[in-house]
Structures are given as structure tokens and as C-alpha cells.
Amino acid sequence: MEVFVAVVESGSFSEAARRLDISSVRVGKTIAQLETHLQARLLQRNTRRQTLTEAGKAWYNESLQVLAALQSAESRIEGLRRFPAGSLRISAAITLGSTVIAGLCSEFQQQFPEVHIELELSDRFVDVIAEGFDFAFRIGELPADMPLVAHRIGEYRMVIAGAPGYLAQHGTPQTMEELTAHRCLRYSNWNRLNVWRNGDSLLWPKNSTFSCNDGHALRNAALAGAGLILQPRLLLAEDIAAGRLIALLEHTLPAPRPVNLLWSQDIHSVAKHCRFIEWIISKAPEKLC
Template identity: 70%
Template sequence: MLQRNTRRQHLTEAGKTWYQDSLGVMAALRSAEGRIESLRQFPAGSLRISAPTTLGSCVVASLCSEFQLRYPEVYIELELSDRFVDPIAEGFDFAIRVGQLPDDSPFVAQRLGDYKMVIAASADYLSSHPAPQSMADLPAHRCLRNTLWNKRNAWRSGSLPLWPENTVFSCNDGHALRRAALAGAGLILQPQLLLADDIRQGRLISLLEHALPAPRPIHLLWRQDVRASAKHRSFIDWMREQAPAALA
């Protein structure tokens, strides 16, 4: 690599090649370090997020879009599903969950708000069916049922279901049930965030407010190691600041 004599030394051709290649390697390392440091300081890169279908379509999608307006270098993949997702096994950066978390949950959790339910019907339906005054009146009404909700999160008193199992219309999608209620098909039990605009505009009328199930907590979950980069820190801060008002 070096040629020496009694007064000086200089690089051989092989030494010059090694030196030039080393400069390139060092420059690449410095560039990689700079990119990593930039990721720590400025939100950029991809985020994979899992959320329940109705909550995701009504609230989370808008919050993600607004987040991207502030941080346009962040790319988001939002998967909406009512199945139980394993964020670690399936490679999600964040998961949004409704309901109480187990004491031994392996995730860090940030509470975002409450998942409230409402019972409602259209004015057309109520014009031909007297409004129910108690849960005992429900069997006399045409009720609409969410098949997934009844199976997984059954509204119960002890072991007894409080929403009729024998209904005139059932579906596994809250948006479809909403359309049926708007058409006058019957009473609906669905999340407030899905029906709030319809109730405010008078398209649906809220009923039996004294008999509603207790609100369930909504949490943002993430692995304990994801706060290392700016995109994760910024998304956590964004959801903590913006979600409560969107869920109110």
C-alpha cells in the first residue's frame, strides 16, 4: 500500500485505490447517519395503523389526513378491520382499540376518548310506531342489529342480552345499518360518532338515553420501542391533542 525510501513515502496504485474507496465508504456512512438523524428530528417515512371499521372511517381517517397536511413526508397505510389485530406480528406501528385493556398488555397506551352508543330512529318510523319508553318496549319494535357487535361486544346485563336477537334486519356494517334506519326501517343501536350528524340535523331522533350502555375507552397502542423516530413521536402527540375533540 505504501512505498518508502530514506526520505519519503507515498501510496502505491493499490493504496490510492483503497484510499479513494475508503473516502466513498466514509461519505456513505456520514450520509446514512445524517438521514437517520433527520428521521429523529423531522417526521418522514411510513406508518402502518390499524383501527376498527366504524371508528376508523368516521374519525381516524380524517385525523390521519390532517396529520399528513402538517407532515407531508409521512406516508400512512390505514387498515380498517373489526377483527382482533396483533400489531407486533402484523407489523403495525399503531393500533387503535375500543374497550378495556388487559392488565398485562405489552403495549404503551394513550387514552383518546370514549366510545359512546346511541339508540335512534327516523321521524318517519316514529310517526307510525310510538317511541319506546324503556328497554321492555323493544320487542314490540322493528329493531336493526349489527351481527358483529352482538357477537363480540354484546350489550348485556349479566348473561342476558338487552338488545333483541330476533331483529327484522341484521348486517355486519354500521354504515349499512345507518342507511336502513334513515329509510325508516326501525330502531338502531350504533356508535354516537356514526349517527351524531344525523341526530343534529333531525334525520334521526335519539331515544332511551337513560338506558344506554356505559361508554368504553378508546386507546392508541404502540410498542415500547417506537418513540425513537420523529414520525412516531409526532403522531402520538397529534392523536393525543386532536382525537379528544373529534370523539366528543
């Protein structure tokens, strides 16, 4: 189609060849193959000039529309590579997602308003590829055979804390063993994969006076003096800084766990993915230090 349009608009095979930077012979062969394929003569040619047949006029008009649509499609794909647009589906753990990731996603969307974000918060283990997620934030060590790209963006530190009023009434524990004598608030979504242990011993008492599947609710209970809390530091940092909660036993907690951003290996060519990766890598570490 491109060769035929060039012949029509330039008026000759030789001019079309110069326009397309190919040989005149190739132009002639292409037009002959096109006429054979369509089983119709498109051009009437003589020694002085060429004219379009009725079939040639119809093919020329259709070719212009097809080539314009093709150029528009190519421009759209090029735009997707250059300018972030479209949807991003992201998975994160509940506490991490609500305290850090939601804010980072909101800031990203302010920079790139054509990107629509669906953030799913859940403490379950999601299958990034099978469930159609573009990205997932995962806490903890990753398996060596994982079929995803991973980039470490920070650390997930835990903290034990209690309200000043509770500690004044019940005393301040000096060792982990003393926690069994205290009223402890328990996160009920802990399981064998994410519970904190020291060898074979639980780092948090099995028996709790208050349990909940939401870290923010446990934080409110701790602020009200209901007991001691073990939760991510990023959830309790402002309360500790303001003196509403007192951090306890800081030197006895295990090492922080890594936080990784995960994505499929084949998404680098699209701008929304590239920019999101760049954004998280540059912004997340200061939130997760």
C-alpha cells in the first residue's frame, strides 16, 4: 500500500523509488504483485503518463485510510512507551499498604494523572502473574526460584510498645519472658509464614487479652491502655515520637525483614511500569528506613 500510494502521489515509478529509497525495479515488481493479488489493473501506463483505473482509485482511497489508521496505532503504542497512562493493579500487605504504599501511589498518580491505580490490600500470598497484578510488595525473604523480578526497597522493622498509663499500672517488662505476665494485644492474621520467632520460641505470647485482624485497631487499643502491642514500627512511629506510646525491649527483637517490589520480567517497555518502578525505588526507602 505504501508503494502504491507513493507511485500515485509522485507520478512515476522512479520518483516513488527515490521517495521510498528503494529501486525502481522493486517498485515495479511490487505494483505487479499487487495487481496480481487483487486480480485488477490499478494503473494505466504509457510512455508519457500514468492514470488510475476505477479499481486503482478505489484502492488508493482505501490505502490512505488504512495507512492513516496504522500510523495512528503506531503513534498510540509509541505514546504508551513514552507517557504513563492506563491501569496499574498492585498488591500489598494490609499494614504496609495502608501506611506507606497507598501514599506513594497517590503521589505517583498526582505526577501522572492518566494512570489509574487499583491497590488491593491483603495479607494473603498472591500469585502476581496468575491473578493479573502489575506489581506486588512483599515482606520477608524470597524463594530463589521465584519467576519475578525483585528490587529491595527497604526494611520492615517491628516494635513492642505500650501506653504510659498502662506501663504505670502494670510495670515495664525488662525481658521477653516477662511479657507472659502482661496483657498483650495480638494480630490474628499472623500465621506460620509471618509470625515472629526466636528459634522455636514465639516472640509474642500465644495467649492474648485482645486480638484483631487489623493493625490500626490494635494501635487504638494500645493507645487506650488495653495492653502491649507488637506491630510494624512504621505504624507506631508517630505515636512513639509523640510519647503516646513507649517503645520496649528494642534490643531483643530479631533483625528487620526485607521489603521487595516484585514485577513480571516482560513489562519494562511500557511507560506506566517503568515510571512506577523508578518512583518506588526513589521514594520508598525514606519511608521504610
